[in-house]
Amino acid sequence: MTYAELTTPWDRVREHYSMLTLMRTAHAVTGLLIALATWAVLFALITPSLLLVWTLIVPIVGVPLLLWAIPLLTAVQRARFSALLDVDIPPVPRPARQRNPLKWLLVRMRSGSTWRQFCYHLLSLPIAVASFGVVVGIWCGALISLASAAAVQARGETELAVALAVLGTALLAAGPWPARWLASLDVLAARALLGPSRAEELAQRVESLRESRAEVVDAADAERRRIERDLHDGAQQRLVSLAMNLGMARAGLKDLPEPAREVIAQAHEEAKQALKELRDLVRGLHPAVLSEEGLDAALSGLAARAPLPVRLTVDAAGRASPTVEAVAFFVVSEALANVAKHSGASGAEVSVLREVEGLRVTIRDDGRGGADPARGTGLRGLAQRVRSVDGVLTIDSPAGGPTTIEAVLPCG
Amino acid sequence: MRVVLAEDSVLLREGLIRLLDSAGIDVVAAVAEAEGLLRAVDEHRPDLVVTDVRMPPGHADEGLRAALVLRRQHPGLAIVVLSQYVEERYATRLLSTETRGIGYLLKDRVADVTEFIDALRRVAAGGTALDPEVVAQLLVRRRSDPLDLLTPREYEVLSLIAEGRSNAGIADALTISEGAVGKHINNIFAKLGLSGAEKDHRRVLAVLRFLNISPS
Numbered sequence: 001m002t003y004a005e006l007t008t009p010w011d012r013v014r015e016h017y018s019m020l021t022l023m024r025t026a027h028a029v030t031g032l033l034i035a036l037a038t039w040a041v042l043f044a045l046i047t048p049s050l051l052l053v054w055t056l057i058v059p060i061v062g063v064p065l066l067l068w069a070i071p072l073l074t075a076v077q078r079a080r081f082s083a084l085l086d087v088d089i090p091p092v093p094r095p096a097r098q099r100n101p102l103k104w105l106l107v108r109m110r111s112g113s114t115w116r117q118f119c120y121h122l123l124s125l126p127i128a129v130a131s132f133g134v135v136v137g138i139w140c141g142a143l144i145s146l147a148s149a150a151a152v153q154a155r156g157e158t159e160l161a162v163a164l165a166v167l168g169t170a171l172l173a174a175g176p177w178p179a180r181w182l183a184s185l186d187v188l189a190a191r192a193l194l195g196p197s198r199a200e201e202l203a204q205r206v207e208s209l210r211e212s213r214a215e216v217v218d219a220a221d222a223e224r225r226r227i228e229r230d231l232h233d234g235a236q237q238r239l240v241s242l243a244m245n246l247g248m249a250r251a252g253l254k255d256l257p258e259p260a261r262e263v264i265a266q267a268h269e270e271a272k273q274a275l276k277e278l279r280d281l282v283r284g285l286h287p288a289v290l291s292e293e294g295l296d297a298a299l300s301g302l303a304a305r306a307p308l309p310v311r312l313t314v315d316a317a318g319r320a321s322p323t324v325e326a327v328a329f330f331v332v333s334e335a336l337a338n339v340a341k342h343s344g345a346s347g348a349e350v351s352v353l354r355e356v357e358g359l360r361v362t363i364r365d366d367g368r369g370g371a372d373p374a375r376g377t378g379l380r381g382l383a384q385r386v387r388s389v390d391g392v393l394t395i396d397s398p399a400g401g402p403t404t405i406e407a408v409l410p411c412g
Numbered sequence: 413m414r415v416v417l418a419e420d421s422v423l424l425r426e427g428l429i430r431l432l433d434s435a436g437i438d439v440v441a442a443v444a445e446a447e448g449l450l451r452a453v454d455e456h457r458p459d460l461v462v463t464d465v466r467m468p469p470g471h472a473d474e475g476l477r478a479a480l481v482l483r484r485q486h487p488g489l490a491i492v493v494l495s496q497y498v499e500e501r502y503a504t505r506l507l508s509t510e511t512r513g514i515g516y517l518l519k520d521r522v523a524d525v526t527e528f529i530d531a532l533r534r535v536a537a538g539g540t541a542l543d544p545e546v547v548a549q550l551l552v553r554r555r556s557d558p559l560d561l562l563t564p565r566e567y568e569v570l571s572l573i574a575e576g577r578s579n580a581g582i583a584d585a586l587t588i589s590e591g592a593v594g595k596h597i598n599n600i601f602a603k604l605g606l607s608g609a610e611k612d613h614r615r616v617l618a619v620l621r622f623l624n625i626s627p628s
Contacts, residue, residue, distance in 0.1 A: 232466065236496055236519075237421040243523035244427050248434065251525045268523065275520050279496065289499045292472050297501035304500065304549035 016176050024179040025139065027084040028131040031186065034080060035128035038073050038121045045069060064101075067108040074117045074194050077124070087187050090195045092117075093204045112197060120193035127189060131182040138178060142171035214323075217388045221286075221323050228285045236278060243271035280305075284333060286326060295325050295352055299332055306336045309347045316354040320411045327389050328352060328361050331407045334382050335363040343367025343403060358391070358410040369401030382407075413536055416456055417442040418449040418463040418475060419494075428462070428522065435529045444468065446478035453482055453489070460536040464519075465495040465502065476502050483509050490536045494519050500549035503542065511616055515541035515576075531576070540576035540619070547571045561603045569596040574619045 049062030074092075081087045092113045098104040108114050145168030153161035196204065246268040253261065283301075290298035296314040303310035319325065332350055339348050345367030353360045373379040373395060386393040386407045397403040415432060417439050419425040429439050441452035445468045453461060461482060463475040479491045483506075492515035493506060503516050515535040521543065522528050531541035562570065565586075572582045579597070583590045597615075604621050606614045 229471065232496055233421070233471075237424050240519045240522060241421075241423045241427045243520070244424075244431060244525065247523040247525040248431060252434065272520060272523050275523070279518075279520070283497055287497065288466065288472070289497065289501065293499070293501045297499055300500045301497070301549055304545070 021176040023084045024183040028135040031128035032132040035124040039125050070117050073121050089190050092196050116193045135179045138171050138175045142168045221326050224286045228282050231282045239275045294319050298329050307340050311349045313351040316352050324409050331361050335405045338378050339365045358408050361407045363405045365403050367401050369397045369403050370399045371397035371403050414438050414440045414458045415460045416452045416458040420444045420467045446474040449478050460490045462492045492535050498543050498546045503546045513538045517543045542575045547574050566596050566600050570622050574622050
């Protein structure tokens with residue numbers, strides 16, 4: 001509901017007696033009805049369970065019924081707030097579905113939200129009685145005063161009539177204010193007790209962020225695979241064909257003048273070089289063998305291409321998710337590139353182990369150490385990519401070496 | 413020599429046909445997917461199959477799987493597998509049945525037409541042609557075995573044997589005499605425990621040992 005700017009006194013008067021006031025009154029009236037019904041239900045469920053607790057069977061039936069009824073009552077109240085006051089009480093996050101009824105019971109009983117809702121339903125009656133009493137009382141008082149003022153006037157008791165008329169008018173004028181305050185009080189109680197607590201709200205937020213981040217990470221990964229496929233089917237085939245044609249020209253056209261043959265030879269070499277560079281680039285994006293054969297196969301290719309000897313151990317039974325495998329591959333790829341570029345190491349050791357907490361990827365080299373994530377984007381990119389799957393990256397690189405980079409990637 | 417070619421990129425397929433034609437090799441069928449390859453081999457009984465790895469419908473390793481099927485169905489059929497990337501895993505699978513008449517090369521190698529045609533002929537004649545990259549990958553994890561006893565030079569010689577080179581070819585590549593190559597090879601055989609009794613097989617067995625594949 002939007003409020004127009006209130007400029008003239010007339011606007012203020014109109015606002016004072018708008019639909020909203022009527023709705024607040026209706027809220028007070030329905031509040032009392034619902035609260036009475038709620039108390040009846042609570043009473044019917046709780047009292048027998050308390051009085052007949054020794055029978056066991058009565059509380060065993062009564063308590064689950066109570067836990068089942070509380071959210072229903074909350075739903076009714078939320079509908080009331082939404083329909084009459086246009087106030088949305090955010091829903092409490094649903095606990096995960098439980099097949100086991102005992103577990104369901106336990107989860108419900110241990111949930112703070114259940115008992116906060118219960119408190120609201122208990123409080124709803126006093127609040128409703130107060131609201132109903134004050135709001136309806138004021139309106140009725142106003143009407144009765146004005147009506148009796150007219151009657152008294154007819155009997156000729158002017159002074160009393162004037163007093164009654166003043167009282168009636170005053171009540172009529174003041175009525176909307178208590179209606180508003182009491183409605184606000186009810187909203188306050190409902191928000192605090194029926195809505196999610198701060199912790200629940202945060203938990204909900206974390207969950208939705210976690211989901212959306214996983215989607216983003218997966219989408220980026222899928223995009224990388226798509227680019228790899230496109231390059232494989234397009235540019236790479238074309239370049240192979242180009243290099244082959246140049247190769248045929250180079251081998252076949254022996255009687256061309258020397259400069260022409262030289263140009264062809266150079267073009268041939270460049271095409272081959274371009275092919276190699278494109279291949280390295282594309283493979284770094286997402287090696288096809290990773291999807292098909294897994295980390296072990298992809299990493300042995302990576303280790304073989306490294307410009308220094310790499311000892312590789314992969315002991316990971318089963319496959320991790322494609323995203324986790326891609327991150328593990330990226331970690332090894334980046335780390336080995338770093339080793340080759342900066343460490344001056346004579347060899348490196350890569351191990352991938354499947355452990356309880358996830359995939360443990362370790363890259364150790366015998367270089368000079370001093371790797372600092374604060375400098376250079378390589379290590380920082382590594383940390384980002386590991387964090388994107390909730391993994392932990394640790395870098396141990398004292399000056400003088402050796403350097404150990406370790407990533408633990410949860411496998412869910 | 414009669415060849416069946418399987419390659420899904422039209423551009424490359426046509427180029428390869430032209431290349432093989434110019435070398436006097438007869439391409440009896442050129443297909444674009446693995447199913448078609450199996451049918452074409454049944455129909456034409458070629459001397460050599462040249463196939464891509466990644467082909468429709470799955471664009472994964474269809475060509476490689478087709479090669480393995482062909483190896484079972486047509487023992488003695490020579491096969492050269494071409495791939496955009498060479499993967500040790502694929503090489504191991506290809507070589508696990510037999511190392512005769514098999515080739516596994518990067519697609520890039522078609523650019524060097526003379527060497528490429530040589531490799532095809534070598535494989536068709538029952539030899540092997542492994543891409544140097546495959547060999548390099550196969551070396552990475554072969555550490556804890558008699559291969560450790562080899563000197564770096566012997567190691568080089570053995571990897572060249574695995575690539576499918578002859579003694580003369582190895583001598584050329586390392587710029588040493590053929591006699592020296594022979595001496596290295598004998599040392600390799602001795603260190604790998606390949607006795608003289610298996611004379612004919614020793615080369616193949618050494619390669620298998622080198623590739624860490626047990627012959628079946």
